[in-house]
Amino acid sequence: MGFLSPFSFLFLSTVAVLISFYFFKKQFDRQTISSIYLWNQTVKDFETNRWHNKLKTNFLLFLQLLFMIALVFALARPYVTSEGINSDHLVIIVDTSATMAAAEENGTRFELAKEAVEKIVNSLNNEQVVTVIEAGRIPELLTVKETDQGKIKRLLDELSMSYEEADIKESVKLAQSMLHSASGEIHLFSDSVQKEMMQKLTLSHSITVHNFGTNNRNISLQSFGVKAESDSVSGVVTILNEEKSSKTVSLTISSDEKKLKELSVELPPNEVTVVRINDLAKEAVYEAVIAEKDGYQLDNRKYAFLGKQEAPTVYAAGNVNSFVIKALQAFGTEVVSVSKNGADRYVFSEEEEGSIYLLSGVPAEQWPSGPKLIFSPTEGGPLKIESKKELSVTLSGKSDPLLDYVDVNSFYLAKSYPIRESAHLQSIITSGDETIVAKGTSAGAPLVLYSFDMEDSDWPLHPSFPVLLNNSITYLAEHQQALGTFLPGKSEEVTYSSSTSEAFITRDGEKLMEINLSDRSLTLPKQPGLYELQEETKSGTLSRYFAVELSNNERTARVEPSFSLSINHEENSSAGFSQQDIWHWFAVLALIVLFIEWEVYRYGIRGR
Incomplete structure (x- = not known):
């Protein structure tokens, strides 16, 4: 309880004044009389009602004190607090x-x-x-x-x-x-x-x-990736132990409900542990699961896509630097040059599964619909490329499979083309606020963009440059038969086959939703898990996997x-607390006491 006008309690001093009135009330003098005969009945009545008279006198004092106290409390405006x-x-x-x-x-x-x-x-x-x-x-x-x-x-x-x-x-x-x-x-x-x-x-x-x-007990599977070797597949898993003590967990790698590997992993407290896995069988989709019954199960599972094992064919158009072609060929990639027709436009052959397009200085309106690796982008287009400008900040790279075994800090770059529309791109290499290398989608197809001219860089002179190009080609190849990994509920552009009559999303063989083929933007499911996009075409059913996974910030249960x-x-x-005035209850109490006091006083007057 609190009081909005606590100074009103000063009026309680009037209680002493009231009590003093009772101390100084009229006193009777002792007198000698000749006879008490006429007083006998009065004395008997007084003796009979002795306690009633005392109570009447004391009760009036009590009521008057209660009235004054209730009135002072009402003036002090008391209140109580409660949740609300x-x-x-x-x-x-x-x-x-x-x-x-x-x-x-x-x-x-x-x-x-x-x-x-x-x-x-x-x-x-x-x-x-x-x-x-x-x-x-x-x-x-x-x-x-x-x-x-x-x-x-x-x-x-x-x-x-x-x-x-x-x-x-x-x-x-x-x-x-x-x-x-x-x-x-x-x-x-x-x-x-x-x-x-x-x-x-x-x-x-x-x-x-x-x-x-x-x-706060949580074991989190932070990342999972796989890479094809000569005759097998290797994988890397990172696991975070958010607990204060060491923990031993079981890590299982499987594909299509078929267990491929099972390991027991020791996790130090509050640390990230890197687990390397070798000799996996070649599959299209891999699932990593931590068998730990902690309070947060959603971050105990991740997926990885291997993609096609055949080396893709790269169709090169534009002023492609010779160092780029030689670097790709060094990794066994077939590169086919594309020429212009009489209308001064590049003519790309009928798109085949596994084809990747290497474009340098090719206007956006001439881009083919398949996966693309782009150098020297022209101004404008869907990415709103601006004219080339000088760079003043050194290059820095993010943690991404595109930069595996690549030392970005040793690269030099003088100029780049600023990108002003990057909603569907993820920056991989940056110079300050400018994006230098990015990956993502354009018109629903996977894209890797190098926003500079090769002549403005010393990248071809570095041993890791061919590795960077090969990682880019690997990324584009993987994302042809698998759409990739997406955040829950996000909208993405998806390209469908020209002969697709209907398409839908399934999970564990159950059809979840049909797709409007006229809408190139697809809103993905919210529930994390592995899904399959199925298209009914003239030549049969075309299936592509994709995973819905949590963002990195959602992989911790702090x-x-x-x-x-x-x-x-x-x-x-x-x-979170509401204040309720209760002064009116004291005011009501004072009025009730005043009424009772008046009735007691009236009764005393009538009894005289």
Whole structure:
């Protein structure tokens, strides 16, 4: 309990004044009389009602004291606090990322979060409005200024996991924009939001972060890749042990439910362990699984695609540098030159499975539809290439199979073509903010882009340059029969065969969804796992695998403590509590006591 006007307690000093009135009330003098005959009946009545008279006198004092105390408490404006929301507008943000599926003692973190949201909704009154935001890769408004609690609860029941990496910052910004300058609170339900991250944001309203989870036990399969050797396949697996003690786990490599390898791996605490696997049988798809029953199972599985084993044919068009052709031929790749026709356009033969196109200085409108390795891109096009400019920052490379056995730091590059549209590209080598080498898709086909002229670099003079080119060709070849690995729920451009009559996505032989062939953008499933894209063509069924996997940030089950922040980024200990005034109850009590006192006084007057 608290008091909004504690200085009103000074009026309690009047209690002493009231008591003093009883001390100084009229006293009777002792007198001698000749006879008490006439007083006998009065004395008998007095003796009979002695206790009643005493009680009447004391009861009036008690009632008057109670009246004054209740009146002073009402003036002090007391209040009580309870869990709930005190503001008129509540914005709820629910994290639906993959780590919310981690198991706790009483359910998953996501289930616990929804229960907590429903508890808060139950504490609201009919005048308070609620806005609900799903924090996914792109924040989504689920309902705005809703007062119907039943509707809000139904919405929460229907809310499911997106498995996407949540953009918490953008979700909070959206929540603040919904409140504008109005009175309101933001409550965020997640598992690993850090106070430091929130303190870096500009807060216009107080925010309470409810982080759920206590189980930090987790073994995470961080990466998995395979590579064809002369007569077998080798693989590399990295495993993170997030526990404080060493752990021994069983690692299984399989393909199409056929076990290929099983190893026992010792994992030091809080470290990443690299496991190398040799002598695997050649398969199209490999699955790595950690047999560990920790609280977070989604990061215990990964997939890798080997691709076709036959060496692909590379069709070269444009001013392809001779060093590039010789480097490819050194790895046994067949390179076929493509010439122009009379209309000054390159004519590519009928596209065959396994073909890769090496293009240098070829305009984007002449690009074939298959997988492409591009040098010296021309200005404009779908990637919005700009004119070549000088570079002032040294090159740096990211961890990627494209750079296996490649020393980027030893390369020199003077100029490059800036790329301004890279939504479907992943930067592999950069110079400051400029992308030098990237991989991804264009018009649904795999693409590797070298955004420079070979004459501006010393790359061909380095021993690892042929390795880099071979890694690029390997990437393009693998992504012909396998679409690759994607994030949950992401939209990707996909190219279908010209004779495809229908297409659909299956998992474990079960048809999940049909595909609209007129829409080149395909929204992938949210549930992590291995899927198959099947096309019905004139020549039969064409199948391509793809995997939906968690982002790197979702491959850890860490938990952060809950916290509340005011707009000044200070800890807000009163957040999540509502303040209820109770002064009117004391005022009502004072009125009731006053009425009782009046009745007691009237009874005393009549009895005289």
